[in-house]
Amino acid sequence: MSEQLKVPTMQEAMAEGRQPDYLFWVGSAGAFDDRAKKITKAFVKLLNKANVDFAVLGIEESDSGDAAKRAGNEFLFQMQAMTNIEVMNMYQVKKIITTDPHDFNTLKNEYPGLGGNYEVYHHTQFLKQLISEGRIKVKESEFKGKNVTFHDPCYLGRANDVFEAPRALIETLGVNFKEMKRSQRTSLCCGAGGAQMFKEPEKGDKDINVLRTEDALETNPEVIITACPFCNTMMTDGVKAKEKEDNIQVMDIAELIADAED
Amino acid sequence: MSFIPNILFALALIAGVGFFAKNVKKLMRNIKLGQDVDVSDKKSERWRNMAMIALGQSKMVKRPIAGFLHVIVYVGFIIINIEVLEIIIDGLFGTHRIFSSIGSLYGVLIGSFEILAVLVLVSVIVFWIRRNIIKIKRFWKSEMTAWPKNDANYILYFEMVLMTLFLVMNATDIPFQNMDSGNVISQFIAPWFSSLPETTLHIIERSAWWLHILGILVFLNYLYYSKHLHILLAFPNTYYGSVKPKGQFSNLESVTKEVKMMMDPNVDPFAAPPEGAENAVPAKFGASDVQDLNWVQLLNAYTCTECGRCTSECPANLTGKKLSPRKIMMDTRDRLEEVGKNIDANNGEFKEDGKQLLDDYITREELWACTSCNACVEACPVSIDPLSIIMDMRRYLVMEQSAAPVELNNMMTNIENNGAPWPYNQMDRLNWKNE
Ligand code: SF4
Numbered sequence: 001m002s003e004q005l006k007v008p009t010m011q012e013a014m015a016e017g018r019q020p021d022y023l024f025w026v027g028s029a030g031a032f033d034d035r036a037k038k039i040t041k042a043f044v045k046l047l048n049k050a051n052v053d054f055a056v057l058g059i060e061e062s063d064s065g066d067a068a069k070r071a072g073n074e075f076l077f078q079m080q081a082m083t084n085i086e087v088m089n090m091y092q093v094k095k096i097i098t099t100d101p102h103d104f105n106t107l108k109n110e111y112p113g114l115g116g117n118y119e120v121y122h123h124t125q126f127l128k129q130l131i132s133e134g135r136i137k138v139k140e141s142e143f144k145g146k147n148v149t150f151h152d153p154c155y156l157g158r159a160n161d162v163f164e165a166p167r168a169l170i171e172t173l174g175v176n177f178k179e180m181k182r183s184q185r186t187s188l189c190c191g192a193g194g195a196q197m198f199k200e201p202e203k204g205d206k207d208i209n210v211l212r213t214e215d216a217l218e219t220n221p222e223v224i225i226t227a228c229p230f231c232n233t234m235m236t237d238g239v240k241a242k243e244k245e246d247n248i249q250v251m252d253i254a255e256l257i258a259d260a261e262d
Numbered sequence: 263m264s265f266i267p268n269i270l271f272a273l274a275l276i277a278g279v280g281f282f283a284k285n286v287k288k289l290m291r292n293i294k295l296g297q298d299v300d301v302s303d304k305k306s307e308r309w310r311n312m313a314m315i316a317l318g319q320s321k322m323v324k325r326p327i328a329g330f331l332h333v334i335v336y337v338g339f340i341i342i343n344i345e346v347l348e349i350i351i352d353g354l355f356g357t358h359r360i361f362s363s364i365g366s367l368y369g370v371l372i373g374s375f376e377i378l379a380v381l382v383l384v385s386v387i388v389f390w391i392r393r394n395i396i397k398i399k400r401f402w403k404s405e406m407t408a409w410p411k412n413d414a415n416y417i418l419y420f421e422m423v424l425m426t427l428f429l430v431m432n433a434t435d436i437p438f439q440n441m442d443s444g445n446v447i448s449q450f451i452a453p454w455f456s457s458l459p460e461t462t463l464h465i466i467e468r469s470a471w472w473l474h475i476l477g478i479l480v481f482l483n484y485l486y487y488s489k490h491l492h493i494l495l496a497f498p499n500t501y502y503g504s505v506k507p508k509g510q511f512s513n514l515e516s517v518t519k520e521v522k523m524m525m526d527p528n529v530d531p532f533a534a535p536p537e538g539a540e541n542a543v544p545a546k547f548g549a550s551d552v553q554d555l556n557w558v559q560l561l562n563a564y565t566c567t568e569c570g571r572c573t574s575e576c577p578a579n580l581t582g583k584k585l586s587p588r589k590i591m592m593d594t595r596d597r598l599e600e601v602g603k604n605i606d607a608n609n610g611e612f613k614e615d616g617k618q619l620l621d622d623y624i625t626r627e628e629l630w631a632c633t634s635c636n637a638c639v640e641a642c643p644v645s646i647d648p649l650s651i652i653m654d655m656r657r658y659l660v661m662e663q664s665a666a667p668v669e670l671n672n673m674m675t676n677i678e679n680n681g682a683p684w685p686y687n688q689m690d691r692l693n694w695k696n697e
């Protein structure tokens with residue numbers, strides 16, 4: 001990314017006596033995973049463009065504990081959660097945006113019971129709002145007219161009933177959008193959830209991400225759109241397993257919007 | 263001696279209802295073996311769920327063919343049971359068709375029962391064909407052998423016989439046929455019997471009447487042993503089902519207390535625990551047996567209809583893994599039944615039997631194959647949550663036995679040491695900004 005991103009930290013803001021409107025929760029994947037970092041930056045570019053008053057926790061952010069919780073380690077989850085809550089409450093955080101549906105889910109639903117009460121937005125919801133307020137304008141993009149499909153992340157869709165926001169964003173792109181047979185409420189998992197991302201799958205006759213990629217391939221896509229860093233990895237691997245990586249891209253909705261924005 | 267049938271009837275009724283009541287008591291006792299859980303919130307939403315999902319069958323019709331047929335059988339079942347009321351009164355007091363005195367409305371009622379009976383008969387036959395001839399995949403998974411498979415078919419035969427008896431009973435009832443009102447279907451069956459003498463007809467009518475009501479009493483008592491318990495339990499189960507976002511898992515309170523103590527700098531870790539604190543600490547984190555689950559999860563297990571909608575949407579099962587959310591529910595019920603029988607056999611005390619839900623019923627391989635995607639929860643037509651049981655059992659494996667797969671242990675060690683699931687340095691968390 002050529003242009004310099006403005007990524008203030010909460011600590012800097014506090015030193016300047018400012019209280020940013022939003023905390024951008026980057027998440028472990030968004031901070032460390034090479035593919036996810038690109039999504040993080042695409043999203044920050046949009047935040048900068050729309051002049052959103054936000055900050056990140058930077059090195060004061062720690063893993064949300066989601067994967068530990070789904071793996072069954074409630075201790076580790078609650079330690080992570082309480083550590084993060086302590087930091088966020090210290091900065092008097094009110095509103096959070098994140099690009100990771102897993103962190104979105106745990107911050108929104110599971111942190112309140114441990115003393116962390118915030119308004120939490122997934123980036124698809126937030127971008128939709130920015131567009132409807134006219135703070136981001138979607139122009140012609142190189143993707144216009146392309147065949148695309150959308151994979152619902154379990155923790156965004158079924159788990160939290162966010163189906164409409166990503167679709168509304170896709171609509172602004174002027175692409176040729178086709179739903180997969182299994183979509184929205186009956187969408188099929190990419191295979192990463194429940195801490196599966198971090199382990200080998202159990203014995204079976206196929207990998208879940210390959211099955212899901214086959215669902216996507218039925219729509220004959222040029223781009224498979226996701227809204228989760230883990231789905232992105234799984235679908236990218238699935239496309240590779242099908243040897244289609246030369247013809248099919250796997251992209252986050254934020255990247256497409258960032259690309260189409262003027 | 264003309265009152266002998268009345269007495270026999272009363273005895274049959276008392277026996278049938280009595281056994282049923284006994285089974286219901288056992289059922290409630292078993293469900294109460296589960297841990298307490300607070301379900302007192304959002305009452306109106308819970309009532310609405312019950313009205314929509316159990317009464318309104320809103321989830322059933324997501325699969326239109328099965329849903330439509332099921333609605334017919336369900337409506338037929340409820341409405342035709344009005345007729346049972348008349349049978350009971352007739353049986354006890356020796357009357358014949360006591361409600362017929364209400365006039366033409368009676369004809370309308372019985373007429374609609376007859377039509378429903380035919381519709382139910384047809385639906386049940388289609389169900390049988392789907393199961394046994396078309397062999398729809400979800401009915402032929404590995405957990406659907408022996409009893410579960412037979413159970414499903416027995417009920418279908420039961421319904422077929424009951425509906426046939428009802429129609430034959432009407433067709434051979436000469437006074438009813440002579441009324442010529444309400445015999446919409448049975449008038450076409452009556453000619454098949456018309457060559458028989460009146461006394462024979464009467465015997466057939468009485469036999470059909472008796473078999474019909476005895477059949478219903480047997481059916482009532484069969485429920486407890488069958489997946490057909492759902493016709494009763496679907497109602498409480500949809501009421502007590504989760505009203506939280508599906509992604510929200512419970513935060514274990516017992517853990518919260520300990521973590522708070524650990525993180526509080528003012529707490530002296532070596533101080534003696536305050537009075538009563540010992541009892542407050544639970545014996546166990548997570549679940550390895552049915553008594554560790556909460557009672558709603560146990561109610562779930564009894565409510566499961568074994569329809570397999572959950573399993574047919576489960577990504578792990580679809581890709582050949584051992585995990586089947588339906589099997590999780592069936593195993594939980596089987597183990598709970600076993601525990602219940604153990605308690606019955608030992609004067610109300612559970613005697614250690616060297617078995618548990620984990621390993622003896624549900625294997626670790628199944629538990630670790632779950633992606634926590636909630637597809638099973640979404641698919642279930644009666645608000646069952648197999649995922650919560652899987653999670654509670656994982657909690658036991660990890661927190662009580664440290665028995666997570668190696669890669670997951672690595673992931674968790676990383677989180678503990680450097681705040682990320684991968685071995686990166688916490689201090690590098692913002693490096694992406696300048697890359
Ligand atoms: S939550 Fe687990 S058991 Fe349920 S459908 Fe998903 S993978 Fe299968």
Ligand code: SF4
Nearest residue numbers: 566567569570572642
């Ligand atoms: S849990 Fe629900 S969906 Fe699964 S078999 Fe039982 S009733 Fe059917």
